[in-house]
Amino acid sequence: MLKHMKKSLYSIITVTLLLALSFYHAEAGNKVGGCVVLLHGLARTEKSLSKLEQYLESVGFFVVNIGYSSRQKTVQELSVEVIPTAIALCNEQNAGKVHFVTHSMGGILVRYYLEHNKIPELGRVVMLSPPNQGSEVVDKLKGTAIFEWLHGPAGQQLGTDDSSLPKTLGAPVYEVGIITGDKSINPILSLLIPGKDDGKVSVENAKLHGMKDFLVVHKAHPFIMNDEEVLRQVVVFLKNGLFERETNQTND
Numbered sequence: 616m617l618k619h620m621k622k623s624l625y626s627i628i629t630v631t632l633l634l635a636l637s638f639y640h641a642e643a644g645n646k647v648g649g650c651v652v653l654l655h656g657l658a659r660t661e662k663s664l665s666k667l668e669q670y671l672e673s674v675g676f677f678v679v680n681i682g683y684s685s686r687q688k689t690v691q692e693l694s695v696e697v698i699p700t701a702i703a704l705c706n707e708q709n710a711g712k713v714h715f716v717t718h719s720m721g722g723i724l725v726r727y728y729l730e731h732n733k734i735p736e737l738g739r740v741v742m743l744s745p746p747n748q749g750s751e752v753v754d755k756l757k758g759t760a761i762f763e764w765l766h767g768p769a770g771q772q773l774g775t776d777d778s779s780l781p782k783t784l785g786a787p788v789y790e791v792g793i794i795t796g797d798k799s800i801n802p803i804l805s806l807l808i809p810g811k812d813d814g815k816v817s818v819e820n821a822k823l824h825g826m827k828d829f830l831v832v833h834k835a836h837p838f839i840m841n842d843e844e845v846l847r848q849v850v851v852f853l854k855n856g857l858f859e860r861e862t863n864q865t866n867d
Contacts (some may be wrong), residue, residue, distance in 0.1 A: 649738055650710035651853070652701040653680040656719025656744075659791055663840065664718065670846045676853075685720065686767035690780050693769060694724040702734060714853050718840050719723035719744050719815070720769060726784045726823075738792045739856060743811040744813055744836050747793070749775035749782060750818035755807045775820065786825030792852035794845055795821035795833035813839070826838050830858045 651671050653664045661682035668680040681704075683697040695792040705713045713736050715725050723747030729737070746753075753774040764772065772780040796813035799805040804814055811818045813836040822829060834842050848858050 623637065642649040648675055648710070649712040649714055649853075650677045650679060650705035650708065651714045652698070652705065653678060654697070654701075654717045654721030654724055655682070655685070656717075656721055657685045657766055657773075659685065664716075666671050666841045667716065667849070670748070671716070673782070673849055674810055676714075677705065677708050678799070679704045685769060686765070689768045690720070690723055690727055690772050692809070694824035698724065698728045698732075701752055706736075712736055715740045716853075717742050717745065719746065719836065720773065721745075722747065723773070723781055723784075727780070729787070729789060730784055737766045737789055739792065739850050739853050742791065742793045742821075742823075743845065743849075744795050744816055745793060745821055745823070746773050746816045747781055749773050749779045749807050750816050750820060751775055752804050752815060753779075770792060787823065788825075790856050791823060791826045792828045792830070792856075792858060793821055793826050794825060794830045794832060794839065794848060794858070795840050796836060797831055798833045798835045800835045800837070827856055828852065828858050 653661070653668060655661055655663050655673075661680045664680050668678045671678045675681055679701045680712055681697055683693055683703045687692065688696075702713055708725065713734055717740070722740075722742035725740060725742075726747075729740075753762075753770065754776070757771045757774060776782070795818055797811040797818055799812055799814035801814040805812050808817045811831075813834070815836040818831055830848060832839065832842065832845060834845065839845055851857075851859050
């Protein structure tokens with residue numbers, strides 16, 4: 616009887632271990648892998664991307680959410696200071712592909728860096744509400760004391776005229792997916808922006824010639840990175856190179 620009970624116990628333990636191992640492998644199959652560098656926007660900090668950071672980690676990415684003093688230097692200076700440091704942190708982990716997910720001006724930092732530098736392990740790039748063609752808000756307010764104080768040298772570079780930094784950058788030679796919003800919580804700034812906008816950047820000016828995919832969601836500029844559907848779509852693009860389409864989403 617005791618011998619029979621021991622055999623039954625061993626069988627139960629064996630089955631349990633096999634099930635646990637099977638579950639582990641199934642979960643591992645759902646993990647993505649690779650490193651994602653997060654770059655926040657102008658006058659924000661890395662804390663603004665905390666929810667995105669946690670979400671990406673939960674699906675298996677190693678995440679470098681790096682802060683930088685966005686109001687103190689030009690886009691060029693910030694780009695060459697911040698991005699190499701983030702890449703080095705990825706490489707220390709032997710994480711494989713290096714992807715970028717950016718908010719607002721963070722996308723311009725990446726564009727500038729990748730136009731002048733090669734990353735052999737470069738993966739995909741997702742930009743959230745980027746001023747890829749600049750912002751009319753900058754056109755109207757740059758040069759004023761309050762704007763210069765709030766946004767620093769980099770903020771002055773993000774206008775829409777031909778001399779603005781975003782307009783001097785070429786088309787990407789890497790895969791870029793862009794998600795932008797068409798909801799504003801700042802009606803005063805929206806009066807300065809033609810067409811649909813997110814309170815800082817028009818839908819049209821978020822676009823980039825050569826982008827792989829483009830998605831518009833009904834979200835405002837400061838909060839787009841915290842939306843659950845946006846988080847999901849970021850991962851979809853990093854995995855597949857395209858966004859998923861639903862009835863409440865558009866590809867303008």
